[in-house]
Amino acid sequence: MYRGVNVVRAGKMYKTIESIQGPLLFVKRTHDIAFGEYVRIVAPDGSERRGQVLEVAQNYALIQVFEGTEGLNAADTKVIFTGETLEVPVSTDLLGRILDGSGHPIDGLPDPIPEDFRDVNGAPINPYCREYPREPIQTGISAIDGMNTLVRGQKLPLFSGFGLPHNLIAAQILRQATVPGKPEAFVIVFAAMGITSDEARFFIEDLRKSGAIERTVCVLNLADDPAIERLLTPRVALTIAEHLAFDHDFHVMVLLTDMTNYAEALRQISAAREEVPGRRGYPGYMYSDLASIYERAGRIRGRKGTITQMPILTMPHDDITHPIPDLTGYITEGQIIIDRELHKRGIYPPINVLPSLSRLMKEGIGKGLTREDHRGVSDQLYYAYAEGRSLRELVAIVGEEALSPRDRRYLEFADRFEKEFVSQDFYENRTFEETLDIGWDLLAMLPEEELKRIPSDIIKKWHPKYRGSKVGSSS
């Protein structure tokens, strides 16, 4: 029989609940219970819930209940300690399937046959066994490919805000992502935490349209699902991803959305335990906890598969210094920032390349990977766009007349950069070459001696002036 994590197996049963507080159960007179043990809770109405031991002593145990404690009472609720850690069944049969937030199929199809059962917490990859990620992924989106290249095995989050089109961007990346010169497609693991069913449906429909659904595993905890289960969802998804990548050689792309909801669930547990809070009420161990999710990406020497992570988080108040984006940024290998101001001006995708960053880009671009001029072009575009943006602020105060001809050119550059380079259609899939050529078209509007970030031999080879005809296809 197929088991979700709600494994049915013999265990020790107690009916000695002393107190129920928020998502926590306090069970007394327990004996020989293991820390972290998986617990089944049978409610008075006979329904079953899942839980985990958070703290244990000789005569009591503290349990967090993933589905919440609504409807539980102290007298009739049964608590069954299973003696096992939380495990999830893994199998390649999971491809094309839809699971709930703790790994149980909900698509009405027959249960897949598990190849193995794995602890949802995984184990840290030995840093000595890692291989540094170097293969660039072409997402077809210039703002990412040209300026913040994603690499296979990287963890690169989208930092967004409410009402911004991060879902569109993520869907476009899932649809378009390839590694030039490598035919194998990505396998997708989609983990939803507290997003609406509309949002989930949008992703699933888009994957269905492109045919990618056949190589996708969906793990869904939606907005109306239990909040504490969100602590489990990304772990279930990543356990499946690790199996696909490291046992079956797949290249896996994991989409985690929305990590903000995950962090809220974490805070809820911490508050219920009356822990000393860190910043803004989030627990002091949130960094370590988030790391135990984000660090489950990468590649391992001697194994073919990879895990690339794309977490999405919505920044409360668009505030990047909020603990959730802040701690995430310290763990992930860069961030892609979705910008409200660009969005308001009708630019899609509204990616602000300046605060965005891909830490693994430096090793993933250049000759033999993307193109030899990539670094120079990208550095120069950055510089010029930053210059243009800061001049915009100045213009707001002193007016355009006060600017020198040089400054005016940079101002125009920034406008064209947003319209021609950043902006593109939801279905427009640009190659690295196309992206870089658009970059050159824009740089060609600046005097050549301003192009200090590009080595002179690269200018001689790639500048439109020396390449004869005008290249690229700026719209």
Add this chain to the structure above:
Amino acid sequence: MERIGKITEISGPVVKAVGLHGAKMYEAVRVGEEELIGEIILVRGNEVTIQVYERTEGLRPGEKVIGTGEMLSATLGPGLIGMIYDGIQRPLPEIAKAVGDFISRGVEATPLPMDKKWKMKKLVKVGDRVEEGDIIAVTQETKTIEHRIMVPPGIRGKIVEVNEEDKLTVKDTIVKIKTPEGKVVEICAVHKWPVRRPRRFKRRLPPTTPLITGQRIIDVFFFIAKGGVAAIPGGFGTGKTVMQHQLAQWADADIIVYIGCGERGNEMTEVLERFPELKDPRTGRPLMERTILIANTSNMPVAAREASIYTGITIAEYYRDMGYDVALMADSTSRWAEALREISSRLEEMPGEEGYPAYLAAKIAEFYERAGVVETLGSKPRVGSISVVGAVSPQGGDFSEPVTQNTLRVVKVFWALDTELAYRRHFPAINWMRSYTLYTEALKKYFEEKVDRNFLEYRKKALSLLAKEAELLEIVRVVGPDALSPREKEILEIARMIREDFLMQSAFHEIDTYCPIKKSVLMLKTILHFHKHAMEAVKKGIGVDKIFSLPVTVKISRMKELPYDVYEKEIALINEEIDKEFSEMGVPTCIGE
């Protein structure tokens, strides 16, 4: 007799136990049936609280706890260099050999290769009197590092026997010493030292030599002394880790201890892949031959993260005692502080600011205090030093948070990383207005004698131009650039030149990644030379735009790329060209600097 207690309570990495008689603070213990490694952090009557260095899932109340009687210690001896350890000094390659690519628990691994035979040259003979710290034998640990085996702590006396064998393992007896009490002790190449206790030395010495890093903004503006302490705080994406990697690569120390404390796994991989290939500019040998790595990444157990800092500095002290200049990079001390906070909160201690324990300041100060220049123990003392560079990751990039503030109280050099600069891709993103060094007086003599007579004047001049620029930019922001006089416009342009052509340095450019200090000074001198002429030209009414579009400015901007063997000649030519191009505009050559 084995001392055994019993687990009573488990909450994350913190375990309580009773019945462990004679338990001492910071005693190392083995926890549970799997004998996980732990350390006692609280003793209350019959009950002890233990922090466990491995994951505790599956532990049960009632399981045993074994006391080892020893403090948590580092194992010191030949074979440390080139190793990569976890926070409690288990070699990661050994763990991989034992359990595969993923780290599981309860793995035993000896820190040093026990059967490797070292060719040892004995420096003492029977009858010699020796004391703690005296060198009894040396062995070539790597091509460039001679490992000096010293009389271990607490031992002195007369050599009564010398092992004549040439090749010895770390466990073989090298000499036997008869102590004044008449006891004969066997000395081998390895000994243990409790990580939380600073190793002893004779006395502290004032720092007099800079740690040259090959990074222009550090070497010329905000230098650190050998034996000095520096902090490098910055929000994410400001380049802390790249900076730490740069220092680990290019700093002119003999030994580098690099602690990846609660950071990304891939960053350690990067070091592991790159360092064996990169050559030390001074010795031409692979950098790995002087490097020891300690990797306790963010997803590894939090208590071991807390210990990693101490393991690292103890190893650094050991090499310092041999008479080496050691540089230690800790990335990031904030993660260490967070580990302290996590443990403290599990102990239900009264929290201080932002939930950090009240003793955070003391812990930070104690750690940095283990840096310095010292005269070592021994009858023929040596001089050794430890320089410490600690990265700080302030939440929200806010420098007013407790870890940054408590660190700034003890360090002498502050490299403030700036998010704004990073967004503009100005790297290293060290803010020149906020950063400082307090080693100016201590290193003055060295710079004037060994680098350039006027070194500190160039520095002062350049910094004051940058300060002036900041002022002028304020004005421009309010009233626009038209309000500036030509002289002021010239300052804006020359400051831009200092920023872009001097301060910006690419860690990824083959040549620019390492800039010899001599070249740094020549570059700055050239820009100031240009400035002098430009001011004259402005006086003569020549437009600032025209001055800064002279052909020579392109050459100035490419000085950083000049190869090591030709830069001197090429920069001299650039200076001549400055003279020539200005004299063509009717500005006479300025004499003197």
